[in-house]
Amino acid sequence: MRSWLLCISAGVLAGVANAACTNKCGSNKCLGAIAADPAFGESFCSSFLALEPVTTTVTEIETVTTELVNVETALTTITVTTATFTVTGSEASTIFQKRAPTITEVDPALPDPTDAIFSKCSTSDDRISKACSCLLSTATTSTVTVFETATSTATVEAESTIVETVTDNVVATVSVAAPAVTIPPNIIINGNFENYLQTGNILPWTDTTASNGGRLDIVNGVNPCSSENGVVTCAGGQVVIRPYPPTTGSKYVGIRESFVGRPSTTYAVSFVYRCLNFDAATNIQVLYNGAVIGTANQCINSAAFSIARNIRFTTDATGQGEIEIRFRNSGATPYLYFYADAFQAIAV
Known part of the structure; x- marks a missing residue:
């Protein structure tokens, strides 16, 4: 079990201060208040620590269709490649690594959890920061799979080298001279009607x-x-x-x-x-x-x-x-x- 959970158990259930926990996670009471509702606690801590969008590992499955232009006859292979790359920045599709995926709206009839957190943490930014860092230390890096289809056209000249498997069907054209025709002196056929x-x-x-x-x-x-x-x-x-x-x-x-x-x-x-x-x-x-x-x-x-x-x-x-x-x-x-x-x- 993670050390911050031990700290919460010690602080919430036993109410006994633990020096190791206090050094790592700050106040047990403060950590217990933040971790009382894990979903809300992760959302609260993400906002409190002003976390920026984090690096997201994206697995892209790219389908590449290659069209050869200016070749007499060519057969080309459609290649499907899988690549992993890193996406950073503020794209709309970036996932916040430490933010809960769904934030449940707080019932107005219930006590505001934020008030309980600030009360238990004595409105101390240092305590809240330590507790939030401890809580978010075990969050899982988000992973998203993006399917992308790209079509490319390659213009192939006769002297170009094509890094693909290409089968050329070559039809040889052979020029054959017309057979010699002997034209007789008399060009009228069956002129005496004997046929x-x-x-x-x-x-x-x-x-x-x-x-x-x-x-x-x-x-x-x-x-x-x-x-x-x-x-x-x-x-x-x-x-x-x-x-x-x-x-x-x-x-x-x-x-x-x-x-x-x-x-x-x-x-x-x-x-x-x-x-x-x-x-x-x-x-x-x-x-x-x-x-x-x-x-x-x-x-x-x-x-x-x-x-x-x-x-x-x-x-x-x-x-x-x-x-x-x-x-x-x-x-x-x-x-x-x-x-x-x-x-x-x-x-x-």
Whole structure:
């Protein structure tokens, strides 16, 4: 048992003065009066001794969230740290170490304990100070736990050192050169229509009959040959197209095909054709990217094939384009039709 309690027991219960107690705690009567109500006594002594807010030990649990900025891909660990530090000063949250946490209001009907203290202590500041110091000597240091959450943002440069566990997911970008493409001299595909025998169509050619009218037949068994200056030239196959242009509306049947040629290169277009039931206005137009670049109108003998030549165009920087052949019935002649084969566009 604490020595000041022995002093109180000796002073209050036995009423016998004890030299040791008197030296340490002052008057036993004074100490007994102050300790009669411990809660009030601690409050009284704290005020009497004018105690300032004391040092409070605070345990802080801090949650730190780190956000990495300017990194491609990073995984970071959320770290929870526990630290103990000392808080001093006059913050509102500071706890008075020696002050009772709750002060009970004194009942007005009862004697004022303060009067009893001053009476027993003979209104002696020295006695009161010794008794209060003795009473408060065993008070427990107050401890408070503060929970604090802090968020920090760390800007990470490429050359910075990060004191954290970071996993970088690196995606390697590999530049692969496009495979070399060999562009043949003749950039028109299926220009003699022989693929029809295997596929049943003339792709990649398409025709305009769905929008313009007229008719387009694929005929097998025709031998398209022409004779110029005693020289006979044949197409090399027996599949030809037979367009029937309409007599109204657009008055033409067109076939078109997209191609990939050499950039900024001039190409010469040629083909063999034959006109039947024609008139003076009958002709075949050649278009590159929608613009007319030449006309074939040698419908002289319906029994012979002619060769269209001297029709040229130059590709743009991409080398890509579209070629279109229009079989025209400008005079609206009934029963007009054509045969055509061996379409070519060769770089010159």
